[in-house]
Amino acid sequence: METKCQCCCAHTHTSPQSKEKEQSIIRKIGAPVLSGIFLITGIIFQHQEWVGFSHPVVEFCWFLLGFLPVGLPVMREAWEGILRKDWFNEFSLMALASLGAFYIGEYPEALAVMLLYTLGEMLQDKAVNQATRNIRGLLDVRPERVDVYRENTLRTVSPRDVNVGETIEVKPGERVPLDGTLQNPQAVFDTSALTGESMPRNVSAGGDVLAGMIVSGQAVRILVTKPYDHSTLARILNLVQDAAERKAPAELFIRRFARIYTPIVVLLAVLIVALPALVAAVHPGFDYVFNDWLYRGLVFLVISCPCALIISIPLGYFGGIGAASRMGILFKGSNYLDAITRVNAIVFDKTGTLTTGSFRVTSMQAAGLTEDELLRLVLSVEKKSTHPVAQAVARFAAERGVEPLEVTTLNELAGYGLEAEVGPRKVLVGNIRLLKDRKITVPEELTDCVATVVVCAIDGQYAGCLLLSDTLKEDAMDAIKKIKALKIDNIQMLSGDKQEIVDIFAAELGIDKAYGDLLPEDKAVHLEQLNSAPDVSVAFVGDGMNDAPVLALSDVGIAMGGLGSDAAIESADVVIQTDQPSRVATAISIGRATRRIVMQNIIGAITVKILVLLAGAFGFATLWAAVFADVGVALLVVLNSVRILGKKF
Structure with missing residues (x-):
């Protein structure tokens, strides 16, 4: 990246930020490349029995020089972890394994441990960063400039500087930067950024226009009703960003598991080395070679690194949140993405949720x-x-x-x-x-x-x-059919309307349990009774201000976010931006798919690690195999985690 600077020499100058970024990239790529050259040439020199390599000191120094570019950053991370009293992490495991390999004279493998680990981390980071960019790219589509009418003239300003009550103009093909009401008699908008739907939306004068919509046909004038930070799109971004902080049970379990698991495998690695020595002391006939058993212990350490689990689980949930966001469904945390998979009873409000x-x-x-x-x-x-x-x-x-x-x-x-x-x-x-x-x-x-x-x-x-x-909303009947197809048969409807009216809609939709003439407090009592039943996990779907208490009481509260009240949206755990009840089934499907992927990661990573750990303990796996197994498993679970972004629901 280059920026032009107006100076007398008229040369092109590179900005300090660009230089720093370029230097960082060079360091990241340069270190493994340099170490790789040392490793490959060192192995060639060993194989060809080059005369200079016949001296052990020369061989040691050659591989040590190759080790430093990739090894020092890892050793530094390990040391900083020790200072924080975080004794057992992937950095300390890799440091122990490589230093042990140097000790027993396995110099190429000592260098290979660090080199392959560094390359694996780079590929892993790239996959994670790409997934994060894809998710944010789905959402952060806010324009940086907007035309606003001031003193009867159009002025281009930042959307942050536009006040409520001012009128903005958005040209065809541009995204609407702020929420407002349409001033033109009629206009057509592409709402795919908000709802995931490619069908255009027709809006009449006075109708709501939301930030993120794309103008079609002709320029439109919009009277701004909400400031920049409170727009629909800003709310979506905040919900998705906050969601990363709310951890699912599986995610919390893996973190606790890693804290217990890592010290145990370090102890096991020590026992792999020490126990045969005790056997040899008791039975002199047992042939004990310290370096051989130390090598097995080092292989065990490398394979045991839990980074694949630690990274893939949160990434799996983050991928699920991103996939849902693209469909206009906002989960306020991965814990709710997990909770929706356990829902076996769904209660709908009628007016504004199943009906228009x-x-x-x-x-x-x-x-x-x-x-x-x-x-x-x-x-x-x-x-x-x-x-x-x-x-x-x-x-x-x-x-x-x-x-x-x-x-x-x-x-x-x-x-x-x-x-x-x-x-x-x-x-x-x-x-x-x-x-x-x-x-x-x-x-x-x-x-x-x-x-x-x-x-x-x-x-x-x-x-x-x-x-x-x-x-009825266009997709109301489809919503009930899709939910029943997910094997959820306990579907109920609550309403303040007359029981006769509620019964008519319930019969049309195929809902067996429908209750009318209910006040907001009656709905809350009904939901508490339903929740008290054993093995029942309830999701309530509503849109109005009077639904806020019920949304908060349910195991999973789902709010219609397009036209729903702010109180309902604040109380809910999941927000359906499209106002389509059929997206409730989509949300459950995404939750279930995410959980399947997360469980695949956990079971797959642990199974592979146990198999290679046993192979290493019995001397059937080398350090090379250990590093390939660790890096390979990590990359596989990362790729498995992000594939949900391309899945269709």
Whole structure:
């Protein structure tokens, strides 16, 4: 990397940071290359019985010179560990093995131990760093500059300097840097960075636009609603970064295991050398050669190094968190990635989780006038209201091409509806209680109707009604099917809606246990009862502020993060950024796949190590084989850990 400097000589100058980086790379690569040259030439000189190598001191000094570039850094790490009272780590094991090999005159193998260990660490670091970069690259897509309107002109500033309430402009193909609401009548966005979905999202004026979306078609203006550090994308990054600090049980076990395991294998290595000596002392016929048994002990030490386990387990979980993030699923820690694999009961909130939370008109009944005339009158009265029911009426009228009439007077009747004059007619629009209060007869069947009913009266006579209901999310039925396919049959639904409405949705979705008429505290009691059952691990899926206590009570709390409340997202252990309930099954699948990979790493690494340890103890493995086994196992488990990033769910 080079940077230009404006000086009289007009030469290109390299920055100090670039020089330091280049020197670091040269040192990293140069040390093993130099040591490799010494090792290969030394072996050739030995094999060819070169006259200069006939003197033991020359041979020792040659391999010692080759040892220093790769050995000194490891010896320094070992010494620093000893000063910290960390006596038994991979550095001290390698140092002991190489010094022991020098002692018994196995100079090439002493150098090979350090050289192959250094090369293995380099390859391992490269694999780990590449995996980390891939994960962060999936997420950290925030633009560094943004155009903001100030004093009626566009100014380019850092997104950090944009205030809430200011308007920014984002050009086609650019990423949105901040959360806000759309000011254009209509716009299309690519949401793949946030949701993993390639399908574009259509947003209308006033709709939410989230940081990380890519603008399609035309430039858009966005009114900023959240500061830079509180944007959706910033929240995702913070969650993923914080997740690395929350350890899964397997990860914590391996760390504790390594602290006990390493001193034990050092003691075993000492016993491999010492016990045959005791046998020889008791039985003089036993042929004991100290250097041979010391060699076996050194092989045992090299093979026993636990670095493969220590590195691969957290990397496996980090890979799982990265794969989930790419799918728009945010785990707040590897412990939750592990916990979701044990879930055998899932409880859904209804509104906003399995349903859209927005009403739609399902049917219309007119009395004494046509359906379009009825709809025109209701629309005329409701058109200025922001109530979800009024918005549903407006959408339905737009689909049918019905336009509103002029309203001369309008009076809101809190808790009942609206009273208006539309031309010469007096119109009432609202709930059934409004008409009954005005002594207007309403058909009996409407009183028992489970749907939301909007009734209309003209000049004191019942004129008709519109029936509305919440709508299922597009993938709600798919979500239940996928969860059942994962062998989770205990699926329940909780809602504050009337039991009759809840039963209708439950039947449509194929959920056997559905409970309505529940207050937030009732949901909490229900979940506590479910949790108290033996061998039941519960995941609760919700989106609203009133779901926060239940999310916190469950074994795994899953929040809808796109449109969900901040309280729900804060209380949850897993956040589904796409607001798709089917991603609950995806989250469980990713958790299970991650756990399989982690268990493969643990079992595979321990099995190989035990086999080679036994071979070394009985003299069937050399130091060369030991180093290859240790480095090879470490690389295999690293590659196995990161393969989840390319897995499709």
